[in-house]
Amino acid sequence: MITVSNLSYRYKAHPVLQIDAFHLAVGDHAIVLGPSGCGKSTFLHLLAGILTPQTGHLHIASIDIKQLGQREVDAWRGKAIGFLPQRLALVPSLTVTENLLLSSYANGVPADHQRAQELLLALGLGDKAKSHPHQLSGGQKQRVAIARAVFNRPKLLLADEPTANLDDAACSAVIELLTTQAREVGASLIVATHDARVLAALPGATTMHLPTAATPKVATAQGDRHE
Amino acid sequence: MNSISLALKSLRFKPLATSLNVILMAVGITMMTFVLSASKQLEDNAQRDAQGIDLVVGAKGSPLQLILSTIYQIDTPTGNIPLATRAMLEKNRMVKQVIPMALGDSYQGFRIVGTEPSYVEHYQGTIAAGRMFQAPMEAVFGATAAAKADAKLGGVFVGSHGLSRGGEEHKNAPYNVVGILKPTGTVLDRLVLTPVDSVWKVHEVVNGIDVNDKEEKEAMDADRELTALLVTYSSPLATVNMPRYINSQTDLQAAQPAFEAAKLFRLLGVGVDVLRGIALIVLLSAGLSMFVALYNALEERKSDLAILRTLGAPPIKLFSLLLFEGLLLATGGALAGWVLGHVAVELLGRALSDDQNLSMTGWVASPDEAWLLAVALAVGLIAALIPAIRAYRTDIAATLAH
Numbered sequence: 146m147i148t149v150s151n152l153s154y155r156y157k158a159h160p161v162l163q164i165d166a167f168h169l170a171v172g173d174h175a176i177v178l179g180p181s182g183c184g185k186s187t188f189l190h191l192l193a194g195i196l197t198p199q200t201g202h203l204h205i206a207s208i209d210i211k212q213l214g215q216r217e218v219d220a221w222r223g224k225a226i227g228f229l230p231q232r233l234a235l236v237p238s239l240t241v242t243e244n245l246l247l248s249s250y251a252n253g254v255p256a257d258h259q260r261a262q263e264l265l266l267a268l269g270l271g272d273k274a275k276s277h278p279h280q281l282s283g284g285q286k287q288r289v290a291i292a293r294a295v296f297n298r299p300k301l302l303l304a305d306e307p308t309a310n311l312d313d314a315a316c317s318a319v320i321e322l323l324t325t326q327a328r329e330v331g332a333s334l335i336v337a338t339h340d341a342r343v344l345a346a347l348p349g350a351t352t353m354h355l356p357t358a359a360t361p362k363v364a365t366a367q368g369d370r371h372e
Numbered sequence: 373m374n375s376i377s378l379a380l381k382s383l384r385f386k387p388l389a390t391s392l393n394v395i396l397m398a399v400g401i402t403m404m405t406f407v408l409s410a411s412k413q414l415e416d417n418a419q420r421d422a423q424g425i426d427l428v429v430g431a432k433g434s435p436l437q438l439i440l441s442t443i444y445q446i447d448t449p450t451g452n453i454p455l456a457t458r459a460m461l462e463k464n465r466m467v468k469q470v471i472p473m474a475l476g477d478s479y480q481g482f483r484i485v486g487t488e489p490s491y492v493e494h495y496q497g498t499i500a501a502g503r504m505f506q507a508p509m510e511a512v513f514g515a516t517a518a519a520k521a522d523a524k525l526g527g528v529f530v531g532s533h534g535l536s537r538g539g540e541e542h543k544n545a546p547y548n549v550v551g552i553l554k555p556t557g558t559v560l561d562r563l564v565l566t567p568v569d570s571v572w573k574v575h576e577v578v579n580g581i582d583v584n585d586k587e588e589k590e591a592m593d594a595d596r597e598l599t600a601l602l603v604t605y606s607s608p609l610a611t612v613n614m615p616r617y618i619n620s621q622t623d624l625q626a627a628q629p630a631f632e633a634a635k636l637f638r639l640l641g642v643g644v645d646v647l648r649g650i651a652l653i654v655l656l657s658a659g660l661s662m663f664v665a666l667y668n669a670l671e672e673r674k675s676d677l678a679i680l681r682t683l684g685a686p687p688i689k690l691f692s693l694l695l696f697e698g699l700l701l702a703t704g705g706a707l708a709g710w711v712l713g714h715v716a717v718e719l720l721g722r723a724l725s726d727d728q729n730l731s732m733t734g735w736v737a738s739p740d741e742a743w744l745l746a747v748a749l750a751v752g753l754i755a756a757l758i759p760a761i762r763a764y765r766t767d768i769a770a771t772l773a774h
Contacts, residue, residue: 193682195682195772215687219686219687220686224684228683230772232675247679248683248684250378250680251683251689252685297684
């Protein structure tokens, strides 16, 4: 599914991330562990084609991401990647259903109302279809964000700190939800976290520990722009 | 879901900022529409009323006043001229037609014009009911005058002295309504037409002279007067010679409607330009306010835009989303302003119609007004351009992580 070698990313002159090798088989899940500022988010952004690595190889489902042009990367991301950002970013002016349909809109395909309804029912949000984000609880918002991430049946589901600020029960519920949804659409799940509880909640996942920073001095002095 | 509906939802989410921007744009476009429509109708009407009349011959005074009083029927006449002037003009080879006009009285604010059927024919007036006037004291009403004064065929009315309401009534010389004209869209609509003899008769009786005495009547003919003569040339050469020839006569003045109307609109033009300038300033501030609103909203919408990118939207989609917001604001304001502008013209038209001298309606649109939409859209586009470029350049990684 994913093959990474000698991957590095710098922000301006500062090295942010250096990964010598990483491999993930189709359908397998992975946990990227490490403290704040270690480049976890940057790694997810590289996998999603949001950032372009300066060196190294990055193949996802046998596609060399570095070879794609800007427009191709966007189109590929829309189809192949489901992204659950740390901040959920539901659009406040849109209803729950419309937030899901943003996936269709972003990809330039006709709105798939049936898929939206099916997802909302599956995630227990059937009665919230016409609600606006401010009318939802934190847990409901997260479920909407997850539904939106898997809407286009991605091959790779990326979750950035999905369990931050959650209690133990909610933490395992979210991981459970992510794995269920990943299984439903046949996606590999990669969770970037500094939360050790995720390890227990996601047994059998490949784990990758990122060191504090590629060059610790720089990282602590400057902070990581993308963390 | 498309960019337009998405932009619309985002605008509706901020009702205060959205309505403020729409209102500002609407005010600017209202003023623009008003100025455009009102001045165009004024000019069109003025042109229609003056069409085909090359020269007006009347008493000495202000030429503009002469034109206003005899062509547009809005000012008081400059005075009277001898009846013999008509014969003198008709003898001239360069004169094709002379229409006499005798003013003096009015009925319910509508002027009673002593003239000949040729005046009605000049404006292509046709009878809607009844017939054309033939004998003295027969009156034909223009369409507007008939409707407003509630004139009925076979009805009898008395004129009141003077051209405005409230003059002394000529009770001893009543008119008979013999005809009503179809609407022509010209000055004819708001007039009451009668033979010149009627006007003479009404005033002779007041002066205590017996018109039935044959000798006295003949003696009077020499003293008969008209208010003005509307002249049509048979040769373009007359344009140069006729006014000079007439103005050299001691008691006469010749005024050219086209020339005086142009002079009048040059005067009005200053006011129109000022209004147009103010409207332009309002439009510019509308654009500025739109820019500020869209630009400020970007900060809180950055994560919305970034999430669209993670869902696969190319940057150009975010760019067009912001442009659509500007265009929608502008379109909304333009449409509201266009409607309001026409309502304002209609209100002005109604206010003026009480004075029975100018006709104006809000319910006509000229193709020129399409320009207003273009101007509004241009303002919206320019206001949204920089925010749209910022949206295009959204740094997804930075926005998502922070």
